[in-house]
Amino acid sequence: MSARRQALLRPPRGGAPYIGMLSGVLIVVAAFLPWYATNLGPPFAPESVAGWEASNLAKASVFMGAIVAVASAAAALEASGGLRLDPSFGDAVAWVVIGASVIAAILVGYRLLVLPEPSEFLSREIGVYLAAAGAVGGILSGLALVATRD
Secondary structure, three states: HHHHHHHHHHOOOOOOHHHHHHHHHHHHHHHEEEEEEEOOOOOOOOOOEEEEHOOOOHHHHHHHHHHHHHHHHHHHHHHHHOOOOOHHHHHHHHHHHHHHHHHHHHHHHHHHHOOOOOOEEEEHHHHHHHHHHHHHHHHHHHHHHHOOOO
16 A cells, blocks of 8 residues: 555544534434424424524534535545645645634524524524534534644
8 A cells, every 4th residue: 555545545643634523414304403493383383493504603504514524524635645735835824724614503593592482482493403513512622723733
């Protein structure tokens, strides 16, 4: 097996890029899961609604999650030797992970705290909590990427 192929197959020193990719994917997937359920139930309203349908902020969080996943994938490829990045560009990739994750955390956090109208008839569902966990995971992953840069 060639040295380049061995470098590609060898995992990076830390798992931060992989946690970042997982966090980004979690944010994207969570936007399509139920975020809110009505307390009224059928036949008055649908039982639950996905974040994608409930809020434009969830749609923006999908974009941020995709950025986190792609930037983390670039960091993972660089760490495994499959991609050569200029050191300053590698640092920028790590900061992009942090920035996109923070924006996703703000967007999801707002929708976690402030329910859409009529809020007195809604309760939170698993999707909004998973999106929030993905955003926090992305922030922690980005911080680990910055801390472990050479």
